Amino acid sequence: MVQKRKYSAILIGSALIVQIITACSASPANTASTGTPAATGTSGNKADAAPTGEKVTLRVMDWADSEKPYREKFIKDFEAKYPNIKIEYTLMSVDQFQNTITTAIKSGDAPDLFPIPGNMSLSMAVKGEWYQPLDAYLDDAFKNQFIDGVFVEGSTVLNGKVYSIPALSSVPSTLVYYNKQLFRDAGLNPDNPPKTYTEFREAAKKITEAGKGKAYGIIEGGKQIGRWKLAAMDWSALGGSGLNQQSPISLATHDANYDSKAVVDVMNLFKGMKDDGSFHPKTMSISAPEARALFGEGQAGFILQGEWSIGVWKRDNPNLDFGVMMPPVPDDGQKGYLPKSTIGAWIGMSKTSKHPKEAALYLKEYFSKEYQSVLVKAGDRFSILKDVNESSSEIPQFKQYYDIVQKSSRLIPNPQIRNPELTSVYGNYKDVQPGVGDILQGVVSGAIKDPTAPLKQYSDLVNKALDTAIAKAKSEGAKVDKNDFVFSNWSQDKNYIEQDYKSIK
DSSP states (O other), X not given: OOOOSOOOOOTTOTTTOOOOOOOOOOOOOOGGGOOOOOOOXXXXXXXXXXXXXXXXXXXEEEOOGGGHHHHHHHHHHHHHHSTTEEEEEEEOOHHHHHHHHHHHHHTTOOOSEEEOOTTSOHHHHHHTTXXXXXXXXXXXXXXXXXXXXXXXXXXXXXXXXXXXXXXXXXOOSOEXXXXXXXXXXXXXXXXXXXXXXXXXXXXXXXXXXXXXXXXXXXXXXXTOHHHHHHHHHHHHHHTTOOOBTTBSSOTTTSSOOTTSHHHHHHHHHHHHHHHHTOBOTTGGGSOHHHHHHHHHTTXXXXXXXXXXXXXXXXXXXXXXXXXXXXXXXXXXXOOSOEEEOOOOOOEEEETTOSOHHHHHHHHHHHTSHHHXXXXXXXXSOOOSBTTHHHHHOOOHHHHHHHHHHHHHEEEOOOHHHHOGGGHHHHHHOOOOSSOHHHHHHHHHHTSOSOOHHHHXXXXXXXXXXXXXXXXXXXHTTOOOOGGGGOOTTOOTTSOOOHHHHHHHO
């Protein structure tokens, strides 16, 4: 149901919110059922009927690598259903996409449909004339099939116009997968995975020792800064840091506390595993999908990934015996929850598209229950369509991931929902480098021996950058204040709901 109140959500907002979606998922699954989805209940809008006449080529570009086999089937079926439309689909890595799309837009060669990069807010993209509104092509019947919180002002909607559709439901992507066979080989109990930092480090060390050079305790896609950042922020939140990707400052301390004990403890945990030799030797030179592939081959005991990996392993490594667990917590106990962000923007239609009707048809088929069910059954993602997750989830680890997320995460407040004028602050915020992801990467690579000083410097610079962005926004007429980032009625152990936004105003 479309949200009627101003409900912003900047999951991927501006430079300060650098959530790099490593590799969207896609799992294998029942491709036979992919079938051509029927256009979802649309009538009376510009895209009701399949275009006829001259054949057109619709260009689509994104980074949803794990979805690749299902997308190929989807496109084949789409082209069969609409023979006058040819889909030219380009799949890139996240880094490739971010470098390519800007150049394509500047040169007037943007694809018809493409997602918003992880280092840009929707407001910035619309201001730069990247996208056009979708309202003329997508009616209420289409919008109403989505769960609450998908079409909200500041996230996917600007000034009442829909510009983007999210890819998937927002759940933390830093749970831990573990190889049960390597657990057994190391004398560990796969039915009782580690729960604390010390237990986690010891388990990784034992797996490395038992692996004798063929398997290691843990592997990560070390090339991707975004994955390190997610690990640092999400895991430290379990230690009570209050950090999250929707704000540059902590919900707990109301400032940039990246040098807090909770963050330093996470850094030291990873440093300890590096000192133990528990990281796979290829960790620093590979991407997240490459790390996922090596985990699937049994070369590591642990990996941090999102739910999209499940389907990939089921497809590519059917004999992999793996489990999923909540991230470990500090030895002195859990003090917070994994931050669950509001649902953010993803794909949109190019402002310069010459084929908006065909692009809208593509979106309707892509977000049909038929195709989304295929992705859920495959263990690729949690859908944003109503009832699809409940009716289509079949893989045990996929259900387990969902259950762990429900217990270990809480919906956090979004400053832009509270005050949509903060868009101006995010737009003026200059990201600070090196960031917390760079620092953790440096710790694991060995380039940083002690993260304390870099984290303190980073915290100071983030506080300064935020103050500067707020001052600049005010000078431009925005009614904003640093208190917009402070939620006095937020509690670590509760979901922050719509009523909470009302009560704080």
